[in-house]
Amino acid sequence: MVLSSISASECPAGKTILASSVAKLYASEIQAGLEKLGRKPKLVGFLSNSDPAARMYADWTAKSYLENGFDFELLEVDKEELEDHIFQANKDVSVDGIMIYFPVFGNRQDQYLQQTVASSKDVEGLTHLYVQNLYHNVRYLDEASTKKSILPCTPLALVKILEYLNAYNMHLPYGNRLYGKTITIVNRSEIVGRPLAALLANDGAVVYSFDVDGVQKFTRGDGIKLRRHQVSDIEIPLQDAAQVSDVVITGVPADSYKFPTEYIKDGAICINFSTAKNFDKDVKSKASLYVPSIGKVTITMLMRNLLRLIENTNVN
Structure with a gap:
């Protein structure tokens, strides 16, 4: 399905993008799925x-x-x-x-x-079957490619937001549309941060993943047999990673944490998925696009995943 997205002319510096703007694009798809199900x-x-x-x-x-x-x-x-x-x-x-x-x-x-x-009922995509497929970049459950694997709803929501913001280059082949992009993620939880880094790397991005235990670099694997991402432990200051990053994504569940605005590359996209506000009010002085929360898109992806689970069950 082709969805409307933001064009460069619609993205003046410092624009706030609300999650509801992205979520509503999937309303017709969800309603069509419900009507078909009956x-x-x-x-x-x-x-x-x-x-x-x-x-x-x-x-x-x-x-x-x-x-x-x-x-x-x-x-x-x-x-x-x-x-x-x-x-x-x-x-x-x-x-x-x-x-x-x-x-x-x-x-x-x-x-x-x-x-x-x-x-068959895992709407969040967190059971081993789906997690293994995500990390190995396997997108279908069957050889005929009729049953799509379920992706965790919050990482999927972040991918859909990045697509909407034109971070993905739709002129490149599917699976390589983040080629040339560098992304910093401050969160490496097993539910959001790590799978998100893998998804973005599998799509061609270089991802710097930060958490309290250190920094990991996620990159896309080379060759047909090595289609999954590569991970390496590295040492790089947050400032150095952020200043070369086209996208900065935060998910620190603490009101006291604020991502330093001065670290942000001019014109970068900044997205916060924590319930806490991880960016200061001056974030738009550096970021071209700022998404303060993603909850509505996450819940929309939950609906989409539920319909997909039923669809997979009904496929012979």
Whole structure:
């Protein structure tokens, strides 16, 4: 599907781009999918923590799903009982999709919980099947290329935003449309930052991935057999990476963190996916385009993923 995007003439320096502008481009695709299905797909969300950000995400999901003709049920369960509830939802034929609002335990147990969701209902794309496909740059589930693999919704939302902002060069071959772009990401979580770096590198970008443990450089692999990205541990100051980056993406969940405006390359694209505001108010003095939040696009990708799960199930 061809979507409208921002042209250079529409991008004066310091322009703020709202997530709603990107999300609404997918409204007709989602409605067409619902009409074709002929029923309301059901998503079940599990909330087992008191994190305000998780609660906000759950509320946004419920509001958006119900407004757009989906069925949504939020189940608040004790974290020690969550696994049993997930298994029940896996077996429930009335449930089309399952998501968990993390963190639950805040440790490796959360990674285990991701794997308890049936891949056929994994709307977030976090089970091993989809994660392996993402990291190995495998885009389909079958040899006939009729079933698209599910991508994690937040990294996918960031990709769609970058497409909208013309960071992707649509004149280049598919899978290489970020060739020549350098991107800095401040976040390397297993749910967003790391898979995002892999996705962008698989599309041809050089990605500097920062977190508290250091810096990694993601680049595209060379050759047909080496189609997945390459990762190396490097030492580079954040300032040096940012000043050569066409895009800076932040996702630090702390109100105290602010990305230094003076590090930003003139004319860069800046995107924040944290619930905290990671950029100072003067970000647009350096950035040509600034996206302060992405929540509405993330939820739109959740809807799109749910429809794709059902479509994959229905393909013979």
